[in-house]
Amino acid sequence: MSDAASEVEAKTTISITIDGDAVEAQPGDNVLQAAMKAGKMIPHYCWHPGLSVAGNCRMCLVFATKAGPPNKPVIACNTQVVEGMEVETKSDRVKAAQEGVMEFLLINHPLDCPVCDQAGECDLQQFSYDYGRETSPFVEEKTQRPRKDLGPLVRFSGNRCIVCTRCVRFCDEVAGSSELSVVNRGEMSWIDTFPGLELDNPLSGCTVDLCPVGALLDRDSIHTTRPWLLRSTNSVCGGCATGCNVNVDTFQDEVKRLTPRENQAVNRWWMCDEGRLSYREAHEARSGVAIDGQEATVLAALERARAILGDLDGGATVAVLGTGFATNEELYLLRHLSSDGPVGLAYRADGPTWTGKDGFTISADKNPNREGARRVFGSSDLAPDDVQSELTAGNVALLIVHDAIPGGAEWSPELVTAAAKAKHRIVISHSPSPFASGADVVFGGLHWTEKDGSFVNGKGRLQRVRAALTESGARVSDVEVLQELAVARGLAPRVLSAAGVFRKLATASPSSFGDATYQRAGDAGVPLPGAEDTVAPEDAHSFYPAGPKSRGHNRANDEQVRGSVHRKSAAGYGTTRGDV
Amino acid sequence: MATALPTADAEVIEREFSADVVNELEQICSRYPERRAALLPALRLAEREFGKVDLGGMQLVAKHLGLSPAYVLGTVTFYTHFRRETDGTFVIELCRTLPCALRGADDFAKHVEQKLGIQPGETTEDGLFTYKRAECMAACDKAPLVQINGYNHELMTPEVFDQIVDTLRDDPEAFDLKGGRKTPLAWHEPADRSATRTLPEGEKDYEYECLTHEPLLLRRCLKGRYTTYDEYVKDGGYKGVKQALNMSPADVIDFVKKSRLRGRGGAGFGCGMKWGFVPSVDQKPGPRYLVVNADESEPGTFKDGKLMEGDPHLLFEGIVIASHAIGANDAYIYIRGEMTYGAEVLNAALEEAYKNNVFGPNALGFGKRLDCTVHRGAGAYICGEETALLSSLEGGRGYPRLKPPYPAIEGAWRQPTIVNNVETICNLPLMFDKGLDWYNSLGTPAQSAEEAPPRGRMGSAGPKIWCVSGHVVRPGLYDVPFGITIRQLLHDERFCGGIRDGRKVKGVVPGGSSFQVLTADELDVPLCYDAVADAGSSIGSAGIIVMDETTCMVNALLNVLRFYDHESCGQCTPCREGSGWMTRIVWRIAHGLGTMEDLDTIDQIANQACGRTICVLAEAFSWPAQSYIKKFRHEFEALIKESRPSPGVCAPMLGGK
Known part of the structure; x- marks a missing residue:
């Protein structure tokens, strides 16, 4: 599955020069790959490492020795590296070829950047700027091609289409659904579905990421904001146990969209539509903060919670309920708070599983951290029965409910009834919870887009989730609340950051978490001991980040503007917000 | 574009093949290593069974071959020769490409439009006739040419066309269109071999060789039916x-x-x-x-x-x-x-x-x-x-x-x-x-590396058929060896018999319309691979298109460009965009709306497209454009300077037989 893995196996390299610089290329690489791996940009539209070579955009024209007639440019994407090959990518004649292709691409393009959602993260814009001519003698009428919604998630603007066929190849080669085809021919070619059938495969949104221009746009986020105003946070999707790496793009403290972030060990360059839209759950009904059923401030609620914990006997039984949506840190703190008390875990019900033609899998397990729960508690199958029987027996002094599942876990009514028998009850819940009624204190829990922490995906890879939204005044992070409780109970000296909690967790469970740290997990994640996934963090990113809309370029508040990513490429791949 | 896309709200009709047709389809599939390869034949089956290739037919074919409907749609819309939903009982396709245009296809088109009362792409109100503008039908010697329901009707005249249309209007089953209308092939009678000549040793008299040459490839093709x-x-x-x-x-x-x-x-x-x-x-x-x-x-x-x-x-x-x-x-x-x-x-x-x-x-x-x-x-x-x-x-x-x-x-x-x-x-x-x-012994000899540095040349051996179309007296196929000069082929009484109405040659395209044009001064080039290449063109597929002095080279180029624009597959950016751009510029010049800068732009487009695409279609529209403008620049400049439209491909010739 991973490019990186196969590269490690190949022992020999091929020496070529690119613009006079010596470059070691991998056998089987094309010139484009070799150049980009060496941090040299060769502009291109149709080529993508996850798809077959189409060679139709002609943007990557270079001159290379040992590749046919000497005076004929070749496309870098379909030219295999050969020992001793000399490649020109910046000479005048290459520049002339690039300018020519750019001019052709733009003559029938509407140049409607001011109203185009792709503007700001558009390859056509960027390469015009980097490689195009200022003017063109074109004065003719432009061709007109249709605009339509291809499917529930994707809108097509025909006039902007450059017929690179990335979307068509994606549907054929990855999604396997083949809903798209180029129709007609010549300059009246465009992309279409069969009349009456929609572009509606589980990964349809990826066509939007792949589209190098503004022809395919995400209907979900269209016309809501400008890309350069978005603030992007590297995180991991909470939609299922696959744990796709994502960018959480926010504007004015609201998530506007999720886009995939490349990780060869997890999701390649893709993510599913369901995950893509899962951020919406953060905007649905949320739990508020309350003391004895009355709305309260967070500070007052913390005060009350500390008092409850402080008054507990040393030997009092603390029962905890957690979910598969809790981060490792939250789960660890729950374990810590319960001491040896009863623990119950609830999960979101399984859904359908789906595997693409390239191996990309949507997990049936719709919880992002069941594996984390297994590693923290030693087992992930801790049904709330123990908790319920202890509650029914009246043995529980304090019940802590931590429900991070958007919409709430499906707790049994018996359990909810039994909860009334606990002397005290503290509830931290993302959504309005059945446990809230009669609880001493209720805290509003955070959505995964708002949290700092870590998940372990179904294959045992530890991955960082990062807070893309600053907590609003009404909420304090779950990790902080749980630590306040622990401090009040005398279990911990002070409140730490999520990173600090993770260090304690890793120290406490070396067999489950090994020597993993946030630093080591970084943006690529790290396989934990005994994991099915063994790809080291340094091998998880290829030289090629995910599609232009998700490369994290071109955003005013990012350290790395797009240009530098392109020019530095491999070196430029990176985080958009601090990695710890 | 000739291909109309079905609208999104088009009703998809459920269709089914009969068991016999399914058997036939399976037979076809068995001829190929993959079922997908049977797509075009299967669509032909659908066309035969349902009279057209519509959405229902496409879905049916997709189902039988295990393809996605979108894939089938994409394939169908790439091609122009399937019968569409909107087509009438009789699809009349009129070839408008250069060789036909030179022999009056444009005027004939006007007649067809008048007779049927419709424009290209439309169907008559009674649903009987659909008229389409078509590209080269490979019967350039028989212009004007129409295809009716897939069969060629050669050497059409307004009278014959009217007769066909009137008859079909009265009774659509009046006569069988199968086979179309055939006319005899123009041909050369070899001169008598006994008239021997003595030549210096080692020399070859191509003129004599050609004149006495017995047809080799075509000798069984003159019957008007196939040789069993x-x-x-x-x-x-x-x-x-x-x-x-x-x-x-x-x-x-x-x-x-x-x-x-x-x-x-x-x-x-x-x-x-x-x-x-x-x-x-x-x-x-x-x-x-x-x-x-x-x-x-x-x-x-x-x-x-x-x-x-x-x-x-x-x-x-x-x-x-x-x-x-x-x-x-x-x-x-x-x-x-x-x-x-x-x-x-x-x-x-x-x-x-x-x-x-x-x-x-x-x-x-x-x-x-x-x-x-x-x-x-x-x-x-x-x-x-x-x-x-x-x-x-x-x-x-x-x-x-x-x-x-x-x-x-x-x-x-x-x-x-x-x-x-x-x-x-x-x-x-x-x-x-x-x-x-x-x-x-046929054709021209090979040359060694010394004779033709640096690598020597293969020469041109074996029999060869030349296709001559345009303004010659007798357009047709000439089965004569390599080495005959263009002048001899065009002017000899035994071959093409000279230029119509005693006019002079203006330009000759030696290898099919995608190659560079030669002028009247270049007619002594021997027709063989190397000599024509040396003259800056190519014998290509041996399609010799002759244009006489009445031809407007601007309009001739426009005709050529329209063809390549229409036929560009649309895959590579330079060809997809460049062919259309160039066509629109030449259209403007031909309509008296050009500027001098346009000529430079055309050259620039050609240079930006040539050698930068997957196949050579970029060259196919660039080479003619560059050579027409280089060799007949004064004609382009005249139209631009005087802001007047072109008189047509060859206005004085139109209408005449």
Whole structure:
């Protein structure tokens, strides 16, 4: 599955020069790959490492020795590296070829950047700027091609289409659904579905990421904001146990969209539509903060919670309920708070599983951290029965409910009834919870887009989730609340950051978490001991980040503007917000 | 664009094939290694069964072949020759490409529009007639030409057309359109051989050679019907193949290399050398395929169609030889969709061939299976490009493929494949029957590296058919050896008989409309690969288009560009965008709206497109544009300066017979 893995196996390299610089290329690489791996940009539209070579955009024209007639440019994407090959990518004649292709691409393009959602993260814009001519003698009428919604998630603007066929190849080669085809021919070619059938495969949104221009746009986020105003946070999707790496793009403290972030060990360059839209759950009904059923401030609620914990006997039984949506840190703190008390875990019900033609899998397990729960508690199958029987027996002094599942876990009514028998009850819940009624204190829990922490995906890879939204005044992070409780109970000296909690967790469970740290997990994640996934963090990113809309370029508040990513490429791949 | 896309709210009609048709479809599928390859034939079945290729038919075909409906839609809309939902009972397609335009197609088009009362692309109110503007039908000597429901009606006059339309209007079943309207082929009678001349030793008198030359390839094509198996055998057929089958494949390839046979499809690549690229079975196991390129669509070229319609067994004999040489067990004849009659002839002759064991499990008794399949295209010039042809053969849009890999290494179904032109294949039986010496004596000799540095030259050997169209007295096919000059071919009484109405030549395109034009001063160029290349053009597919002094070169170029714009597959940016851009500029100039800068822009577009695309269609529109402007710049400048529109392709000639 991973490019990186196969590269490690190949022992020999091929020496070529690119613009006079010596470059070691991998056998089987094309010139484009070799150049980009060496941090040299060769502009291109149709080529993508996850798809077959189409060679139709002609943007990557270079001159290379040992590749046919000497005076004929070749496309870098379909030219295999050969020992001793000399490649020109910046000479005048290459520049002339690039300018020519750019001019052709733009003559029938509407140049409607001011109203185009792709503007700001558009390859056509960027390469015009980097490689195009200022003017063109074109004065003719432009061709007109249709605009339509291809499917529930994707809108097509025909006039902007450059017929690179990335979307068509994606549907054929990855999604396997083949809903798209180029129709007609010549300059009246465009992309279409069969009349009456929609572009509606589980990964349809990826066509939007792949589209190098503004022809395919995400209907979900269209016309809501400008890309350069978005603030992007590297995180991991909470939609299922696959744990796709994502960018959480926010504007004015609201998530506007999720886009995939490349990780060869997890999701390649893709993510599913369901995950893509899962951020919406953060905007649905949320739990508020309350003391004895009355709305309260967070500070007052913390005060009350500390008092409850402080008054507990040393030997009092603390029962905890957690979910598969809790981060490792939250789960660890729950374990810590319960001491040896009863623990119950609830999960979101399984859904359908789906595997693409390239191996990309949507997990049936719709919880992002069941594996984390297994590693923290030693087992992930801790049904709330123990908790319920202890509650029914009246043995529980304090019940802590931590429900991070958007919409709430499906707790049994018996359990909810039994909860009334606990002397005290503290509830931290993302959504309005059945446990809230009669609880001493209720805290509003955070959505995964708002949290700092870590998940372990179904294959045992530890991955960082990062807070893309600053907590609003009404909420304090779950990790902080749980630590306040622990401090009040005398279990911990002070409140730490999520990173600090993770260090304690890793120290406490070396067999489950090994020597993993946030630093080591970084943006690529790290396989934990005994994991099915063994790809080291340094091998998880290829030289090629995910599609232009998700490369994290071109955003005013990012350290790395797009240009530098392109020019530095491999070196430029990176985080958009601090990695710890 | 000729292809109209069904609207999104179009009703999808549930359709079903009868059991017989399903059987037929399964039979077709069994001829190919993949079911997808049966897509074009299956769509033809749907067209036959339902009278058109509509959304329901596409879905049905998709279901039977295990393809996505979108894929089928994409493929259907690539081609222009399927009957559409909106088509009337009779689809009348009028060729408007340059050779036809030179012989009055534009005026005839006006008559057709007037008679039917509709514009191109429309259908008459009674639903009887649909009129379409079509591209070259490979019958350039028979202009004006219309196709009615797929059959050519040659040398149309307004009177004949009116008669056909009126008759069909009264009674749509008044007469059988099958076969179309045929007229005799223009031909040259060889001069008497006994009139011998003495020549200095070692010299060859091409003029004499040509005048006395007996037709070789076309000699059985003059009957107006095809030569049957019995007639072919009686005339000495299937003799060459016996020679070849007695040789080892390597020897056959060597023989063909020595023959200096060069491809007759356009590029002129050495046939034997191409065969030699097929890897050994050790290097690349699996089947080999022979594909005959019968997608003759270069404007001005009409030899392959005539060869197949007249002498199919000559082609079959060549196919057996070539298949033996490259180790193929399956041969496919990719015939262009417009050649309805040609495909019928091939299929009838193929049946004879199978009956007589030319093909089959033990082909010609040599213990080897050899199957041959006629595969019809569906209207796309680009499918004449060998890799586009393979894409189309495999059941897809006719997109040229990236090279490398070349088809000889990885072609049809990713297996070694040789694609040869019909005329190339038809050379083989003669070569093996009559021997290398005889074959090599025809045409022009090879040159060594000393004679023609740096690498020497192959010369041009073997028989050759020239297709002459345009303003000559007798346009037609001339089966005369390489080396004859253009002037001789055009002006000799035994050949074309001079220019119509005693006018002078203005320009001649020697190799089909995609090549550079030659002027009246360049007529003494001998017609052979090397000399014409030296003159800055190419004999290409031997489509010689003659334009006399009345021709407006601006409008002629516009006609050529419209063709390539229409036929660009749309894959590569420079060709997709450049062809349309250039066409629109020349349209403006032809309408008196040009500027001097436009001429530079055209040159710039050509330079930006040439050599930067997957196939050579970028060259095909750039070369004519650059050469017309270079050689006839004054005509372009005159229209621009005077801001006046062009008088038409050749206004004074229009309407005249």
